[in-house]
Amino acid sequence: MADGSGSQSKKFEPKTPVQLDPPKNDPISPEYLSKCDGTNVDYPTYVAMKGTIFDVSGNKAYTPGAGYHVFAGKDASRALAKSSLKPEDCRPEWEDLPDSEKKVLDDWFTFFSKRYNIVGVVQGAANL
Numbered sequence: 511m512a513d514g515s516g517s518q519s520k521k522f523e524p525k526t527p528v529q530l531d532p533p534k535n536d537p538i539s540p541e542y543l544s545k546c547d548g549t550n551v552d553y554p555t556y557v558a559m560k561g562t563i564f565d566v567s568g569n570k571a572y573t574p575g576a577g578y579h580v581f582a583g584k585d586a587s588r589a590l591a592k593s594s595l596k597p598e599d600c601r602p603e604w605e606d607l608p609d610s611e612k613k614v615l616d617d618w619f620t621f622f623s624k625r626y627n628i629v630g631v632v633q634g635a636a637n638l
Contacts, residue, residue, distance in 0.1 A: 522620045533628035538563055540585075540632060547583025548573045554629075558585035559619055561602070561635030564626040585632055591615035602637040 538556075543563065546556035554567040557578075571578040580586070580595050585602035591611040592599055604615055631638075 522617070522624050524625050528625055530624075531627045533623075534630050535628075536630035537633040538630040540634070543585070543632060544583050548579060555582050556629065557581045557583075557622070557626075558602075558632050558635075559587045559590055559615065559622065560604070561585065561632045561638040562619070562628055563630045563632060564622045565629045566626050569626075585635065585637065587615060587637055590618040602632070602635065604637060 543556055543558060546553045548555040554565050555569075555572050556563050557566050557572065558564070566572045566582070570576055572582045573579060577595070580597055580600055581589065584600050586600040587604040588594075588601050588607070589596065589599035591604050591607050591614050593614060604612065607615075
C-alpha cells in the first residue's frame with residue numbers, strides 16, 4: 511500500500527469517505543472534556559481514548575439515551591479495549607490489560623481516527 515499503513519487499514523475505512531481536518535494536539539482539561547458529554551448544546555460531544563480527543567458531535571450514537579453515550583465526555587480507553595458499555599469501565603487506564611484487549615483498543619483508535627476529527631489531548635494524560 512502506498513500510504514505505508516499496511517493491509518489492515520482498509521478494514522477500518524468508512525463506507526463514505528470522510529474529509530478530516532489536520533489533527534490538533536491542543537491540551538483540553540478533563541473538566542472541559544466532562545462537559546462535552548452530549549447533554550449541553552453549547553458544547554461539542556467528545557470521546558477520548560489513549561489521551562487523544564475525538565469530536566463525535568453529529569453522531570447520534572453518542573447522544574443521551576443512545577448506545578455509546580456512556581463514552582461521551584470522558585477518556586473511555588478501558589471500556590473500548592474491553593468492548594464494555596459499563597460506566598465503571600469508562601476510564602483512561604488500559605496499560606494493565608492483556609495484549610488481546612490492547613489490540614482491540616488500537617483497532618478502535620484506528621476506526622475513530624478515520625472518522626472523527628482529533629481536536630486535542632487530555633491535559634495531563636499519562637495513558638498515551
